[in-house]
Structures are given as structure tokens and as C-alpha cells.
Amino acid sequence: MGDEDDEFECETPTIPARTAFRRFWPLTKGLRRWLLLVWLCTVLAALAETEAILLFGDLTDHALQKGSPAAFWSPALKWLGIAVLGALVAYAGNSLAAWATERFVMRLREHVFDHVQQLPPHFFQRHRQGDLLSRLTSDVEAIETMVVSGLVGAASAAFSALFYAAAAFWLRWDLAAATFVLAPLFWLAARRFSGSIKDVSREGRVADGAITSVVEEALGTIVLTQAYDRRDAERRRLHEEATAWFRASVRSARLNEAYEQLVQVIETVCVLAVIGIGAWEISTGRMTLGELLAFAAFLGYLYPPVRGLAQLGLTVTAATAGAERLIEILDAGPSVTDPRHPADTGRPDGTVEVRDVTFRYPGADDTALEGLSFAVRPGELVIVTGPSGAGKSTVSKLLLRFYDPDAGDVLLDGTPLRDFPLARLREYVTLLPQETLVLHDTVRANIACGRPGASDQAIEEAARAADAHDFIVRLPDGYDTPVDSHSARLSGGQLQRLAIARAILRDAPVLVLDEPTTGLDAMAARRVVKPLRRLMAGRTTIMITHDLNLAPDADRILVVDRGRVVETGRHDELLARGGAYARLHRSQNGAVMDTGELRMPLWEDQRARQPDHTPRYGQPEHPDQHGQPAPTYPHGQPTQTYPHGQGFEAYAPAGAWAQPGCEPCGNMPAYLPDGRPLFREEQAWPGS
Numbered sequence: 001m002g003d004e005d006d007e008f009e010c011e012t013p014t015i016p017a018r019t020a021f022r023r024f025w026p027l028t029k030g031l032r033r034w035l036l037l038v039w040l041c042t043v044l045a046a047l048a049e050t051e052a053i054l055l056f057g058d059l060t061d062h063a064l065q066k067g068s069p070a071a072f073w074s075p076a077l078k079w080l081g082i083a084v085l086g087a088l089v090a091y092a093g094n095s096l097a098a099w100a101t102e103r104f105v106m107r108l109r110e111h112v113f114d115h116v117q118q119l120p121p122h123f124f125q126r127h128r129q130g131d132l133l134s135r136l137t138s139d140v141e142a143i144e145t146m147v148v149s150g151l152v153g154a155a156s157a158a159f160s161a162l163f164y165a166a167a168a169f170w171l172r173w174d175l176a177a178a179t180f181v182l183a184p185l186f187w188l189a190a191r192r193f194s195g196s197i198k199d200v201s202r203e204g205r206v207a208d209g210a211i212t213s214v215v216e217e218a219l220g221t222i223v224l225t226q227a228y229d230r231r232d233a234e235r236r237r238l239h240e241e242a243t244a245w246f247r248a249s250v251r252s253a254r255l256n257e258a259y260e261q262l263v264q265v266i267e268t269v270c271v272l273a274v275i276g277i278g279a280w281e282i283s284t285g286r287m288t289l290g291e292l293l294a295f296a297a298f299l300g301y302l303y304p305p306v307r308g309l310a311q312l313g314l315t316v317t318a319a320t321a322g323a324e325r326l327i328e329i330l331d332a333g334p335s336v337t338d339p340r341h342p343a344d345t346g347r348p349d350g351t352v353e354v355r356d357v358t359f360r361y362p363g364a365d366d367t368a369l370e371g372l373s374f375a376v377r378p379g380e381l382v383i384v385t386g387p388s389g390a391g392k393s394t395v396s397k398l399l400l401r402f403y404d405p406d407a408g409d410v411l412l413d414g415t416p417l418r419d420f421p422l423a424r425l426r427e428y429v430t431l432l433p434q435e436t437l438v439l440h441d442t443v444r445a446n447i448a449c450g451r452p453g454a455s456d457q458a459i460e461e462a463a464r465a466a467d468a469h470d471f472i473v474r475l476p477d478g479y480d481t482p483v484d485s486h487s488a489r490l491s492g493g494q495l496q497r498l499a500i501a502r503a504i505l506r507d508a509p510v511l512v513l514d515e516p517t518t519g520l521d522a523m524a525a526r527r528v529v530k531p532l533r534r535l536m537a538g539r540t541t542i543m544i545t546h547d548l549n550l551a552p553d554a555d556r557i558l559v560v561d562r563g564r565v566v567e568t569g570r571h572d573e574l575l576a577r578g579g580a581y582a583r584l585h586r587s588q589n590g591a592v593m594d595t596g597e598l599r600m601p602l603w604e605d606q607r608a609r610q611p612d613h614t615p616r617y618g619q620p621e622h623p624d625q626h627g628q629p630a631p632t633y634p635h636g637q638p639t640q641t642y643p644h645g646q647g648f649e650a651y652a653p654a655g656a657w658a659q660p661g662c663e664p665c666g667n668m669p670a671y672l673p674d675g676r677p678l679f680r681e682e683q684a685w686p687g688s
């Protein structure tokens with residue numbers, strides 16, 4: 001797998017236009033007969049033009065040169081009829097061509113998008129999002145100019161060129177032969193320019209992707225930019241990429257223009273040759289003026305397709321640069337696929353076994369997991385903890401089968417995960433990722449995506465179980481309020497509870513929670529605990545976390561380090577053992593803020609250190625709302641600044657722990673030392 005994926009880090013491969021064309025041609029299936037029709041329309045339009053030119057010669061010789069108005073009407077009416085017919089055919093052909101090309105673009109974009117959605121997580125870590133966006137938009141359109149417009153254009157231009165050339169030969173073969181001697185000049189000019197145009201197009205496309213990436217990244221980190229006044233740095237980054245793009249665009253325009261002008265000069269040479277020879281022929285009486293004008297008109301019609309053919313070569317060459325970038329994506333395969341012979345299991349009970357698993361990320365030097373083993377019985381809660389980079393999140397990726405292990409197996413109810421159909425497996429194992437993922441849709445749709453087709457009642461029940469119903473109904477449109485990931489309407493904790501409601505609705509037997517309280521402040525984390533417990537009840541849960549507040553609840557704790565389990569046991573046993581877990585626990589308690597209910601043991605420690613439960617800074621001056629004496633503070637001044645949780649704990653009056661809006665949570669503080677409630681009622685809608 002390693003070799004196969006190393007390509008992610010390679011330069012985009014260069015490929016010939018023919019290979020690129022063959023790669024995308026199958027996507028025209030179903031459109032080909034329409035393309036043939038477009039080509040037929042072009043042929044008919046060319047025939048109409050030819051007839052019009054012959055009528056023009058006729059008019060010149062009979063009506064104009066002889067000054068006979070009577071000779072005007074018949075050819076003029078025929079010409080008009082042909083012009084109208086030609087216009088209708090051209091309209092139909094061009095409309096059909098637009099329909100076919102847009103359809104192709106749509107199909108190609110969906111094809112690439114669908115493929116991208118199956119790619120493994122490391123693909124997205126190694127490619128900038130903006131660059132992927134530009135590949136899915138402008139590069140997709142470039143391919144169209146190669147495959148559909150390119151092909152139809154080439155076929156039409158080739159036909160027109162041949163047709164007008166034949167007509168010119170038919171009119172005067174000697175004159176035609178004399179002018180066609182110069183035709184290879186067009187081909188030489190196109191050849192001279194095509195290499196440079198491909199290089200410069202490639203540079204332009206890469207720069208285009210880089211600009212989209214910089215803008216996308218800058219908008220994603222706008223708070224950092226503003227808070228650290230990084231506007232100049234971001235502007236410089238954009239300027240660098242924009243300069244590359246600017247240079248490529250200007251060079252490309254210059255090359256195209258130079259080619260155009262060179263072709264104009266070649267055309268002028270041809271026209272002058274015709275007029276020169278024509279003048280000679282007329283003077284000797286071998287040709288009429290009408291014939292010469294008709295011949296010149298054929299040449300006038302002949303040049304655009306000839307020039308178009310050469311230009312098309314350049315367009316296709318430029319589009320190949322886009323094709324290379326798309327093929328690079330399409331060649332990146334998903335890391336896992338559906339089994340050929342899927343296991344025929346019903347809903348599993350939820351026994352999970354990780355058996356001697358070794359895993360290395362594609363392209364990485366070191367193994368992320370090394371002989372890792374553990375088992376979880378149905379309904380158990382197992383916490384996987386350990387230092388940063390130990391391999392905890394990698395465990396979650398293997399449990400969801402984003403990757404298959406290099407050695408060993410991950411089993412669900414005794415069946416290897418690779419034997420389950422992927423869609424079915426992800427119904428059975430639900431991930432609650434560290435970053436709360438929100439769809440750009442309504443609150444209802446965000447919960448319902450846990451189980452598409454769920455009834456409104458089921459959605460509401462899930463929201464209630466996730467303690468989300470109350471804040472949802474306070475939103476302006478309740479469940480129909482639109483939200484998105486950058487929405488300021490919902491706090492981190494509220495978004496997390498939406499995600500919990502979604503997971504409750506999904507009702508999978510196995511849950512993988514990746515740092516469910518990380519990134520939440522103490523109060524938000526506290527509000528998430530009860531919904532989390534409801535979610536975990538009766539399900540096999542593997543919780544990956546640094547936060548050890550739920551550790552006492554766990555049936556087993558696995559301490560992972562450098563991809564191996566270094567300790568395992570229950571919270572008390574591991575603390576008593578005084579090993580890696582005890583050290584982790586100690587370091588966390590020394591560094592982390594209070595998370596309310598989660599931190600009961602700490603608070604009890606605190607109380608244990610003050611056996612008489614007397615507030616540290618003296619006796620109360622007045623009783624608080626619960627009839628408890630309010631504490632006094634140094635110099636008798638209530639303190640309102642709490643630099644961190646520990647400071648707060650030190651000030652919190654013993655016995656005042658109760659959270660408004662939640663059932664009594666034991667001896668937790670409910671009020672700040674100055675009497676304000678510790679937990680404000682949630683504002684569902686800032687400013688509402």
C-alpha cells in the first residue's frame with residue numbers, strides 16, 4: 001500500500017494529450033449520438049455556406065458586372081433561403097453542442113467528486129483543500145475543451161477545411177494548388193508554440209490552485225489573522241501565489257497573441273498570392289471577376305477551420321495540463337474497498353476485538369501501531385488514553401475501517417471488519433469525531449443525517465436525550481433553523497450535543513468517541529457529560545481521550561504509548577499501580593481546568609484538605625440564596641477574577657455545588673463568590 005500511496009506526494013505526472021483523451025472518453029457514453037448530430041449540423045451549415053458563396057459568384061458575374069437587375073432576384077432569393085436554413089441548422093447544432101458539453105462537465109465533476117469522497121484521510125492531509133477545489137472546478141472545465149468541444153470542433157473543422165479546399169480545387173485547381181503550398185506554414189506555427197503553451201498552462205493551473213488554497217486557508221483562520229494582526233503575512237502569501245499566476249497568465253496571453261498574429265501574416269501572404277495570380281488570370285481572360293471573388297471567399301472560409309484546427313491543438317495541449325491534475329486524483333485509490341464476499345451477519349452485539357494490530361500510515365517511516373491488542377465486550381466502556389502521538393486516533397480510524405491494518409485484525413462480533421460491507425459497518429460503528437461536523441442545513445437535517453428518513457418525533461426524542469431540545473426550540477425557527485460549521489448561532493457545546501443527538505438517532509451498537517470533551521470549556525464539557533452517558537448506555541464504547549474525568553466510569557482503561565498498550569486496568573488499579581496512567585492522571589490534574597461534575601474527585605480532595613469545610617478566607621458576611629453562608633475573600637473583597645480552574649476551586653464555597661437547570665449534582669458549586677450564578681442559562685441565539 002505504501003508504494004501505491006507514495007504518489008500522493010509526487011509531482012503531478014505529465015501525460016500526452018492522447019492518453020488524457022482516452023482516459024476521459026468513456027465519460028461521453030450516451031452523449032456520442034448527440035455529438036454526431038452536432039457534427040452533422042456543422043456539415044449542413046458548411047454546405048449552406050458553400051452554396052451561398054457560389055450564389056455570390058453568380059450574382060457578381062450576372063447581376064453586378066452586367067448591371068442587370070433582372071438577374072438579381074432569383075439568386076438573391078435562393079441565397080436568402082439558404083441563409084435562413086443555415087442559421088436554423090447552426091442554431092440547433094450550437095445549442096445541442098452546449099447541452100452535450102455541459103452535460104459532460106457535470107458528469108465528469110460528479111465522477112471526480114464521488115471518487116474524492118472515498119479517498120483516505122491522509123490524502124486530504126497531503127493535499128491543500130483549495131487546490132482540490134480548483135481541480136474540481138476549473139480543471140474539470142478544461143477537460144471538456146479537450147474531450148467534447150475539442151473532438152467536435154476538430155471533426156467539424158477538419159470537415160469544413162476539406163470541403164472548402166475541395167470547392168476551391170473544383171473552382172480552379174491550379175490556383176488552389178498554388179495557395180495550398182503555403183498551408184504547412186500553419187502547422188509549423190502551431191508546432192512551434194504548443195510546447196510553451198502547455199508549460200505555461202500547467203504553471204497557471206498550479207498557481208490557480210494555490211491562490212484558492214491561500215484564500216480558503218486565510219478565511220478559515222480569520223480569527224488568528226485578526227487577533228495576531230497577520231494581515232500583512234497573509235497578503236504576502238496571496239501576493240506570492242498571485243504573482244506566479246499573473247506571470248503565467250500574461251505569458252500565456254502573449255504566446256496566444258503571438259501565434260494569432262503569425263497566423264494572420266501567413267493568411268495575408270496566401271490572400272496576396274491569390275490576388276496576384278487572379279489578376280494575372282483575369283488579364284489573360286482565363287478567369288472572370290466573379291470566379292476570383294468566389295475563390296477568394298472560399299479561401300476566406302477555409303482559413304478559419306484551418307486556423308481552428310491548429311488553435312485546437314494548442315487548446316487541447318493546454319487542457320492536458322488540467323487533465324494531468326485530475327488524473328492524479330483519479331489514480332489515488334481508496335485505502336479500503338467493499339469485500340467481494342461480504343459476511344452475512346445481522347446486527348452485531350458489539351464485541352470488539354483488536355488483535356495484534358500493526359499499522360503504518362501510507363508513506364510514513366514509522367509504524368503508528370505495533371502489535372496492539374485489546375477486546376471490549378458488549379456494553380462496556382473502554383477508555384484509550386496516552387500521550388500525544390501515541391496512536392489513539394489511529395485506533396479510531398481502524399475501528400471505522402478508514403484503513404486496514406498491515407498485520408493483525410480488527411473484529412466485530414468475531415468477524416473481521418474487512419468482511420463487512422462498508423456502508424453496513426458504518427451503520428454498526430458510529431464515530432463521534434473530535435471536531436463537531438455540521439452540515440450546511442437545518443438543525444433537523446443535521447440530526448436526521450444520523451438515520452435518514454427518521455420521523456420528526458424520533459428526531460425530537462434524540463434531541464431531548466442529548467439535552468439539545470431546549471436550546472433548539474429557542475432558536476428563531478426551532479428545528480428548522482439553518483446552521484453551518486461557522487455558525488455563531490450555536491456554541492461548541494451545543495454543536496457537540498447536536499452531534500450526540502445524531503449519534504443517538506443512529507443507534508449503533510458500537511460507539512467510537514474521539515476526544516468528546518476536548519475543545520469545550522469547563523461548563524460546556526459538563527453539560528455534555530449527561531447526554532454522553534445516555535448515548536453510551538447499553539453500547540460498546542471506545543472513548544479516545546486525554547480527559548480522564550470519565551475514567552472512573554470505564555470498565556477498562558488502555559494506556560497507549562508509541563502504538564502499544566503499556567498499561568491496562570481499571571482507574572483505581574492503575575492509580576494504585578503508580579505507573580504511566582498515574583503519571584498521566586497527575587499531570588492532567590495539575591494542568592487542566594475544572595470541568596465541573598467530571599472533576600468530583602478533585603473537589604473532594606479539596607474538601608478533604610479542609611476537614612471543617614470552612615471557606616478558606618474567613619467567615620461569610622451574608623447567607624446566599626441557598627441559606628449557605630457566602631464566603632468572604634482576602635481583605636473582605638469578593639473576587640471576580642478566576643485565572644484558571646484551580647483558582648476557582650480555591651474560592652468555591654463548600655457545599656454550594658448545585659447546577660441550575662440540572663438535577664442536583666452533589667457538592668458542586670452553583671454560584672460565583674460574588675453571588676452570581678456559576679452557570680448562566682444558555683443563550684440559544686446571541687442577541688435574541
Ligand SMILES: Nc1ncnc2c1ncn2[C@@H]1O[C@H](COP(=O)(O)OP(=O)(O)OP(=O)(O)O)[C@@H](O)[C@H]1O
Pocket residue numbers: 121122125361362363364367368386387388389390391392393394395
Ligand atoms: N496521515 C498520517 N501520515 C503519517 N503519519 C501519521 C498520519 N497521521 C498520524 N500519523 C502519525 O501516527 C502516529 C499516531 O498518530 P495519532 O494521531 O494516532 O496519535 P494520537 O495519540 O491520537 O495523538 P493526539 O493525542 O495528539 O491526537 C503519530 O506519530 C503521527 O505522527
